Amino acid sequence: MKMKTLAAALTSVAALGLALAAAPAAAASAEALLRAKCLACHTETDEGLSRISQQRKTPEGWLMSVARMQIVHGLKITDEERRSVVKYLADTQGLAPSETEGARYALERRLNTVEAFESEQFTQMCARCHSGARVMLQRRPAAEWEHLVHFHLGQFPTTEYQALARDRDWFGIALKEMVPELARTLPLASEAWKQWQARGPQAVKGEWSLSGHMSGRGGFSGVMKVAAGEGEDRYALAFDGRWDDGKPMQGKGQALIYTGYEWRGDLVVDGTPMRQVFALEDGVLRGRMFLRDHDEVGADVVASLQQAGSSRVLAVHPAHLKAGETAELRIVGAGLKGEVALPRGVEVLQTVKRSAAEVVLRVKVDAAARGVHPVAVGEAAGGSLALYDRIAAVKVTPAFAVARIGGNGTPTAKVEARFDAEAWAAGADGQAGTADDFRIGVVPASWAVEPFDEAAVRDEDLKFAGLMDAASGVFVPGDAGPNPARRMSASNVGNLKVVAEVAQGGERLRGEGQVIVAPPRWNNPPIP
Ligand code: HEC
Ligand code: HEC
Structure with a gap:
């Protein structure tokens, strides 16, 4: 394949585009689709479809595998069919939230992350062409890790001649040392996945209180309303918020949830297309929101669902005040009821606004107040405020x-x-x-x-x-x-x-x- 075609194909699958997706095929038809599309080359075995049934990975991981089938092996599949297949595979053969911990930066497209792995061997053998996170976000038995090593050398024979390979028996070490290590640390079967699959669906619809910070722009907060969308696991969302400097921030779009918690949002914020890559757990969404066409421009985001029994301070905007200063303080969270507990030395001059999602106060900071202290509202805890006199x-x-x-x-x-x-x-x-x-x-x-x-x-x-x-x-x-x-x-x-x-x-x-x-x-x- 010519470089140009390959690059174009990869770009077209560079993200899990939702914008044009129609209502998803039900699981049964996705299964039929797998059989119809994949059995031309894969085979039915006692353990499911060869190669396919023995792996677990993220939605993006599945997307990359299926895209490779298209680009390298000539699988014919429409974009919509591919979406159904990826959704089904991510739902039925995904990772538990805990299994993605420590590697989510790759999904969140934090491409400046400098990886550090304990195993020097892993770093040199497996994390030099692509991120180590790509590996950490997969689970396979030994036989499948072994097939993967064979695929690497078969597809990219120059692997062995490159730096950090020609000085050693790369293929030998990969098969004899890496495969057993990967099968032990990243096994197909896990307690975490078993428990995650047994869990009921999570609450999604309602009002989410949201707080974020974007480098080079500043903090923002607001309310994201989430309603049922067209199809299973699909949601319509509308964000109404403000930047810390007072400018409004508004967005509208949709989200699709994979594997019961992998939230992928696609929205337009003040005219600019953005994506959300969040993990949903226990009424909290956490992750990154970034420009669709410039993923280096993004914000860390945390959001909490307003629901019975849930109370939490997500953030305080601004999160730091100077001693002696008078300022407006915005406490953002869910279930913000009851008395506001501020650090000693922070005096409330006026309550500007109060709701379950935010408490806005005018405060004055005592000249002697210092340090990082918790901020709570009634039962809702989790906020903190830094008080300082001098920057050191x-x-x-x-x-x-x-x-x-x-x-x-x-x-x-x-x-x-x-x-x-x-x-x-x-x-x-x-x-x-x-x-x-x-x-x-x-x-x-x-x-x-x-x-x-x-x-x-x-x-x-x-x-x-x-x-x-x-x-x-x-x-x-x-x-x-x-x-x-x-x-x-x-x-x-x-x-x-x-x-x-x-x-x-x-x-x-x-x-x-x-x-x-x-x-x-x-x-x-x-x-x-
Ligand atoms: C035209 C032949 C062909 C079709 C059709 C095909 N595959 Fe494959 N598949 C291959 C080959 C060859 C390999 C082994 C080499 C590789 O990993 O690229 C493979 C390997 C895989 C793997 C293992 C990849 C890994 O990382 O170890 C997965 C998963 C997979 N295919 C999924 C699918 C799915 C899902 C479909 C149907 C939607 C499909 N394939 C359709 C040829 C095909
Ligand atoms: C010489 C460069 C190189 C090295 C070294 C390398 N990889 Fe890869 N790896 C690739 C390329 C290229 C792909 C293919 C990306 C695609 O087209 O989907 C890939 C794909 C993968 C995938 C995704 C496969 C799928 O479809 O699910 C995994 C997982 C992976 N590599 C693991 C490893 C492991 C484990 C090691 C160490 C034993 C390793 N890689 C070493 C270049 C490399």
Whole structure:
């Protein structure tokens, strides 16, 4: 297959698109569809369909397998049929929520995550071409892990000649050491999955109180109304909220729930298409919401369903106040009834608004108040508020990010990098840099980039690799393609230091991070 076709096919399956999905076929017809579509090559066995019935994975994992059947093996299936098959497989052969813990960043498309695995062997053998999370999000018996190793070498024979393979017997180690290790740590049968399958359906419909934070933009909160949609596990949603700076934020869309908890939303927020990748457990949705066409631009989100017996403070906006300050405080949560318990030294001047979803107060902070303290409303606990007098240090988060050149008539868009300045304060000992330092939160900063090292100075990365927006911490990389103005007509890649400066009195506090400006990512599968 020509590269271009492959890239296009992968892009078209790059996410679980819901927008055009019609009502799903019932499980019975999905099963019939599997037989009709897959038995041309797979076979009926005592344990189900060969290869297919002996694996469990996420919706995105199933999507990638079926897409590979299309791209590599020539399976003919319509987009709608593929949606039914993926839904059915994810529902019947999925992962329990606990089995995805620690690897959800890959589903949530947090592509700046730097993975760290205990096993050096696993890292070198299995997490160098793709994320280790792709592996951690699957469950198979030994025979299926073994088939997977064979598939790797059969499909990509150069595996053995690449770095971290040609220095060792990759195939031998994969079969003799990795297969038993994977079958032990990521087995097909598990207690967690058995228990998850035995659980009843979860409550979904109603009003969800939602709170989030987007790098380079700030916090937001609001109410997401969820109603029945067209078809099983489908929901219609409408979000009505506000950014912490007071601007309104409104969205409408739909969501599909896989495996009883894997919430995948597709909505338009203030004219911009966005996706939600959340996990639903015990009346709480947690995950990430990001721009459909720029998944690097996203927000951490948590939401809680207003329902009988559920009370919880999700967040306090803003989550930090300066000693002596008077401010409006928004406590967001579910079942917010009863007395508001604020940290000592925070005095309520006025109750601006009260509902089960939010309590808005005007407060004044005592000049001597310090530290991170819990915030509760009646039975609802879980909030916290940081009170500080002086910022002792500024950290840039993420400390390291990858931006990618793009545009300029090429098929891949630029991938920007977004940073926040996180302020820290000295704890009770008054000394900065000790274990009792506490995180204040994200504060405004003025942003700049500098060459990271000598090579960056020599190649004038500052001039070519991109621009940092001084006010927001959003870095937009340069155009794709060779640049005749550069040494050896190199493209606009680069290595830059990210600098945040926070003013405090006459002082300027500095925090540093790094952005690598890399070539485009041509292959962008649902699980990196
Ligand atoms: C045209 C032949 C063909 C059809 C049709 C086909 N497959 Fe496959 N399938 C293969 C081959 C060959 C392999 C082994 C190589 C590989 O993993 O790509 C495979 C392997 C698999 C695997 C194992 C992948 C892994 O990671 O170990 C799964 C799961 C799978 N197929 C699912 C399906 C499903 C579901 C369908 C029907 C919707 C289907 N296949 C239809 C040829 C096919
Ligand atoms: C040489 C690069 C390379 C190495 C090393 C590698 N992989 Fe892969 N892996 C790939 C590619 C390429 C794919 C195919 C992606 C696709 O087309 O769906 C893949 C796919 C996968 C999938 C998804 C298969 C499916 O359809 O469900 C899993 C799981 C996986 N690899 C596990 C592993 C494990 C375990 C190891 C270590 C034993 C490993 N990989 C090492 C390149 C690699």
